[in-house]
Amino acid sequence: MRRIWGFCIASLVGLVAVAPAAQSAPNSAPWHLDRINQRSGPIDSNADLGALTGAGINIYIVDSGVLPTHEQFGGRVVAGTDPVSSTGESVIDPRASDCDGHGTHVAGLAAGTTVGVARGATVIAVRVLNCDGDGTVDNVVAALRWIRSHHVSGKAAIVNLSLGVDRNDDGAAIDAQVTEMLAEGIVVTIAAGNGNQNGVPYNACDISPGHVPGALTVAASTFADTAASYSNGGPCIDLFAPGGDSSARILSAWNTGNSDYSNDVGTSMASPLVAGYAALLAQQQPSLCAAQISDAIVQRATPNALGGVIATTPNRLLFVDTSPIPATVPGLASNIITTVSSGSVLASWELPCDGGSTLTKTTVSLYRGSTLLQRRTLTPGTTTARFTRLQNGVQYRVRVQHHNAIGDGASTTRWKTVTVRALRSGETIPVRSIGRFAGDLTMKWKVASSSRGVCKVLSNPTSIRFLRAGTCRVAIRTNAGGTPAIHNLRVN
Ligand SMILES: [Ca+2]
Ligand SMILES: [Ca+2]
Missing domain, CATH: 2.60.40.1080 (Immunoglobulin-like)
Structure with missing residues (x-):
């Protein structure tokens, strides 16, 4: 079976999806926001996350869809792709809306106006889970491919996956897409999973795509500042965030009405809080590379804030610190295309993240074997170069490198080999x-x-x-x- 499940407790234990009793809007900031703006507990009734809102930043919520008209979103939800409806598995209208509830809850935590972290970010609803809250590997892969083509190169974006599959259940296909997204400048936050049901810690390294190293894999903490008993653990965890438990659940938007809310529990709830924080950092420095944002989130998390964390799991709790991130060298150009004509080759590419420091130049090099034939220095922003007077039938190699005031970006991993012909x-x-x-x-x-x-x-x-x-x-x-x-x- 190649089934995907969402990581809230209800879906994990296989309950039939029943909409929880709708709650009303919170009177004060919910505890999950109050906790993440302070280093140590208990919470202090202050949930101020600062002036950043994530405005202008896309957060792709890959889930059961999102109720776009919910009051928490203020019109900031955009319908993305909806392979579940496209394949006829469970068709809903409007496209990428939510007939389960999980996705609306998750989106609210990432970007809700009063229950979320990035209260001005754009939510792109990507629907891969059906009305029962489960889905297929194929639909997840199709959705992630769509995100890669939709994402604007060189600008940070966030993808949240509050779902997963056992690695041996064809998880490799999802892993491959996550790896490509990371290389293309997208920050990926992933729920660690709720496998620890019997007091035996389940290793998040056995879950796809949670084990992919460059992604931020998020475990769940409780109101009492402990590792949640259900949360997966192990060395593939990057950090914890509030996911709640039966004594204090997580309040967010629900799909049954535009002012409906529900309490839910799980690593599904922890992950989007990290996604929202990533959007705040991306708003402040939109051209940062994904690894800079992800590394900062891990480094800024509060160490040893939680009890009950097993030795192999990093004990780090989400902390929202919006100080600027130091610049680094640019990232790799993506989508490099080489097109031949008689005696010439045209190379084109998409600009990389600039590392937080403006690009100063681009160099494009043409090789025959290991011999450098030409190297061109181009003004920043140029995305094509044509090499002429080449020999038909000969194989050439092209590589592209970007530079900023910090230094030279990497280039060697993105060779393109092409045989020139008429x-x-x-x-x-x-x-x-x-x-x-x-x-x-x-x-x-x-x-x-x-x-x-x-x-x-x-x-x-x-x-x-x-x-x-x-x-x-x-x-x-x-x-x-x-x-x-x-x-x-x-x-x-
Ligand atoms: Ca607080
Ligand atoms: Ca990781």
Whole structure:
């Protein structure tokens, strides 16, 4: 069985999803917010998290959807992708809304106006769990791929996954997508899971995607400042955040009405609090790399604040500290595409995170084997370079590196190898042979009107037919739209 479950207690113990009795709005700040702005307990009736709100930052809530009209969101919910409805498993309208409740609760904790951390962030509802609160690996993978194509390169974004699957249940496919998201500048927060049901600590390293090292894997703490008895533990935990227990649950938005609330318990509730904090940091410094934000969150957590933490689990509790994060070198360019024409290669890429310090230049290098043939220095912001006078039939390699005042970003892991050749009139080629994104993301291709006489795009399978000699202009864009990459193909 390749089933995904959400990490609130109700779903873990296999209860039929019954909407908890709706509560009314909180009169004062809930304890989960009060606790995370102070180093030690008990809570002090002050839940001030500072001036940052996460405004302008996208938090993707990968869950059962989100009730977009709930009063906690003030119109800040955007419908993302909804593979559960698309595949007909349980269709709801509006798209990516919530017929379970789990996702609305989780989103409220990340970004609710009074129950959440990032009270001005944009929530993008990504629905992978059905009305019973479970889902499939395939739908999660499809959703994460969509997020990667929707995410704007070079700008920090947050993904929360309050769900998981046993690693040996095809978890590798989800892990791979999480690893790509991290490389593309997305902070990923993941619930550790609630497997510790019988007093035997369950190791979060056995859960996908919670064991992926670069992600922030969040265990649950209680009102009494202990590790929650149900929470998974072990060395794959990055930090704890309030997840509550039966004596003090976590209040957040519920899907049954625009002013309905419910109390819930689980690592599902802890993880989005960390996601909200990440959004505050991203708002302050939007071009930070994901690892800078994640590392700061771990380093700023309060050490040894909790009782009952087993020796292999890091004892760190979420602490919201919004001081600026020091700059580092830029990250890696993503989605590097190399497109050949006769005697030339066009390289294009998406800008990386700048590490918190403005890019000063880009260098693009062309190699034949290990021999450097050309190195170009480009003004910052440039995203294409064409190399000409190359030999057809020869394999070349391109690499891209970015620089800022701190130093030189990494480049060596993102080589692109391409064999230069002529494109001939009468030939039909698959569009992916002129370049595709790493990880094979869904993209849109369009031939410019000026080159309709030279070539046209054929659909299913997608290919390009060259009608005669000339220049064919092809625009590529991802699902999300944005600025298309223009590729000029010279047809002989
Ligand atoms: Ca407080
Ligand atoms: Ca980690």
